[in-house]
Amino acid sequence: MTTKKLSVLIIGGEASIDLNRPWAFDGPGTAISGGYVPRLIEQLQREGWQVHTESHAPLDLNVTLPLLQRLNLNRFDLVILQLGHSQLEMADTSRWPLGWIALLLGQIGLFRNVNAQLTDLLFYLQPFRRRLVMLTPLPHPQSVNQWLRNKGRDLFLKHGRRHMIPVFDTSVILGNGEEFFAQPTGDTLSPTAGDLLGQSLFDYIQVNALLPARPEQRQRRGY
Numbered sequence: 001m002t003t004k005k006l007s008v009l010i011i012g013g014e015a016s017i018d019l020n021r022p023w024a025f026d027g028p029g030t031a032i033s034g035g036y037v038p039r040l041i042e043q044l045q046r047e048g049w050q051v052h053t054e055s056h057a058p059l060d061l062n063v064t065l066p067l068l069q070r071l072n073l074n075r076f077d078l079v080i081l082q083l084g085h086s087q088l089e090m091a092d093t094s095r096w097p098l099g100w101i102a103l104l105l106g107q108i109g110l111f112r113n114v115n116a117q118l119t120d121l122l123f124y125l126q127p128f129r130r131r132l133v134m135l136t137p138l139p140h141p142q143s144v145n146q147w148l149r150n151k152g153r154d155l156f157l158k159h160g161r162r163h164m165i166p167v168f169d170t171s172v173i174l175g176n177g178e179e180f181f182a183q184p185t186g187d188t189l190s191p192t193a194g195d196l197l198g199q200s201l202f203d204y205i206q207v208n209a210l211l212p213a214r215p216e217q218r219q220r221r222g223y
Helices: 035-048 061-070 098-106 109-131 143-163 170-174 189-208 215-221
Strands: 004-011 020-024 031-032 047-057 078-082 133-136
Touching: 004 035, 004 061, 020 133, 031 078, 035 047, 061 109, 078 109, 109 143, 133 143, 133 189, 170 189
Parallel strands: 004 047, 004 078, 078 133
Antiparallel strands: 020 031
16 A cells, blocks of 8 residues: 555644643654544554644634635645634533523624634635535533534534535534543543544545545546
8 A cells, every 4th residue: 555645734622632642743843632633643544644734723713714814725635623612612601591691692693703704714615625624513511511512513514514515523423421521521522532533533534535545546546
């Protein structure tokens, strides 16, 4: 099997950073830590890819478009976006009745802002959609934040369909079980959840043919 270089851009939140599980990748001065990234890269390497990564984390949806406009996306074979984590979360929600939260958010227009940001981001990314995968906001163990993430999930899936961009639904894999989080009050993934998410994301990328063809694959296809 011929080894080919694969350049991966990763933009996301704390789920892409796990200081307890450091992971170094091939490439000059490139190293990141991640809940789901290590398993994903491990699987790519098993498929014969020499992986080079560029990571920008933690970042969220509201600052992603300006960053992408400064980068040359043609340099990357695969772009992974894990967004919606900080904007779809409220601190210390234990004393907030869920109905009040919904009413408050309706007044301040949180989802209207997220909707507008997604529209602008995915319109810009449409030319790169065959090398792009976007994750839905990760589940959260706290009920109010889980409600926010579910609403965000609906927006991400809707925009993915509208712009024909692959969206990987993390809630199908993780749900909001406490065993998937390092702490019951936060959204840092446990090692088990990170491995499960990374493996499932790799499978999704394979099924949706988001990776470039290696030389031997192009020969078999006759081009």
